[in-house]
Amino acid sequence: MSLTALIDYESGNLHSAQKAFERMAREGDAGEVIVTSRPEDVARADRIVLPGDGAFPHCRGALSAQPGLHEALVEAVEVKGRPFLGICVGMQLLAEVGHEYERTEGLGWIPGEIVRIDPADAALKVPHMGWNDLVIDRPHPVLEGISTGDHAYFVHSWQFRPSEADTLLAHVDYGGAVTAVVGRGNVVGAQFHPEKSQAAGLRLIANFLNWTP
Amino acid sequence: MLKTRIIPCLDVADGRVVKGVNFVDLRDAGDPVDAARAYDAAGADELCFLDIHATHENRGTMFDLVRRTAESCYIPLTVGGGVRSHHDVRALLLAGADKVSFNSAAVADRTVVTEAAQRFGAQCIVVAIDAKTVEPGRWEIFTHGGRKPTGIDAVEFARDMEARGAGEILLTSMDRDGTRQGFNLPLTRAISDAVDIPVIASGGVGTLDHLVEGVTEGGASAVLAASIFHFGTHSIAEAKAHMQAAGIPMRMA
DSSP states (O other), X not given: OOEEEEEOSSOSOHHHHHHHHHHHXXXXXXXXXXXXXXXHXXXXXXXXXXXXXXXXXXXHHHHHHSTTXXXXXXXXXXXXXXXXXXXXXXXXXXXXXXXXXXXXXXXXXXXXXXXXXOOXXXXXXXXXXXXXXXXXXXXXXXXXXXXXXXXXXEEESEEEEESSGGGEEEEEESSSEEEEXXXXXXXXXXXXXXXXXXXXXXXXXXXXXXXXX | OXXXXXXXXXXXXXTEESSOOOOTTOSOXXXXXXXXXXXXXXXXXXXXXXXXXXXXXXXXXXXXXXXXXXXXXXXXXXXESSOOSHHHHHHHHHHTOSEEEEOHHHHHOTHHHXXXXXXXOGGGEEEEEEEEEEETXXXXXXXXXXXXXXXXXXXXHHHHHHHTTOOEEEEEETTTTTTOSOOOHHHHHHHHHHOSSOEEEESOOOSHHHHHHHHHTTOXXXXXXXXXXXTTSSOHHHHHHHHHHTTOOOOXX
16 A cells, blocks of 8 residues: 655644645545654655745754654655655755755755745735745646646745756746746645645645656 | 735634634534634635633643644634743644744743744744734733733834744734724734734724725735624625725635
8 A cells, every 4th residue: 555654853734734645645545644754664655745834944954853864765755766745844945955044955856945035026025925826837747637826825935946947837926936836856846835725735635646757 | 916815713712612603504603623614615715713711721622623623624724822932832733733823922022932933934923912002103012812011012012023033913903802893904004014024904893894994004914803704794705705896816716
């Protein structure tokens, strides 16, 4: 049976993510979902999800603080090519470097950096918080059934600036383009919270659980 | 384009909704989980649970409630009431809250906000400000449900909370709360203009026009209301249609 591991690295709203993944796994007959920080669980997982809610350096530090976890993730993603989904800060950690509070190296699986959102219109507030309508830039299996104009829930002050244009899968407009979904090979990342984005979010989760890169 | 949010707020005590919620198809009007599910289906953009007793003894009840709500709602949930430290924040986030709101603890010791924001990120730290007009154009923070004056200027406090890492301000006008006279618009405007983070207007909504004014005149990024939705005076869909007709971008079902 297929096993999806949600990584617990003391970041935020893990329970919400867990419930949404469990529901979609149940409905799509996509196997078991576990929450774990154990490297051995990561090693046996067929799919890996890095949820996230938190500050970049804190999350990066917490990920490294679990002995063997980072190595297990690298092995699963880079060597075994397991499907990997990062959510919110979990998506930002895919970049090479972040600048929140301090310069912090990310996992480096999708080239780019994390920069502060700087809307052209000064009246727009940061964090970018709330429902925004997606613009799909490139088709991707995890975006199947999700269309330009569908709403997703965002809450973030920093955004992924990919350095390879073809890794940008979707964006939203917030005084300029803000990256919403990135993908490269067996790795995808969503800046919005699929577990909090009703229909479109649940669809992305279901797609991920069925994705074979 | 980012949409303006409508946030129904549920006052909870000992695991039950205190003000009744009047949905036709609600199994148990006192169960916050049932109410939350109904609001999720009705198109609410977020939900807010306010633990109004917030004693140490009922924390377990609140965690259980948040956990059960997160299992059946796929919109963001903010939880406030009795949040004292980053330990409380972590526990609520683990239970399924998406954002956690500090109120009196932030007034008593502002560094709790700094610490929580550094650990969990600004995006999940809300500071609830209860303010009262003390003279025209001047508002002060009150704690303990609006009974205790602090002498702290609301605008200065909001700016400081932003600097300390708060991601959002939940602004309640204690002059207007429960009056159905509409938001305190000068207060809402003053705070919205003073900070770069989103401000949720709260306190006093009686009509759909009040929701519109909170955004157009108050400059709020989101509007929070309780009774007009709970008692079925207006549905979320009516509120959204009304706001959209007034030119405010809304997420329509």
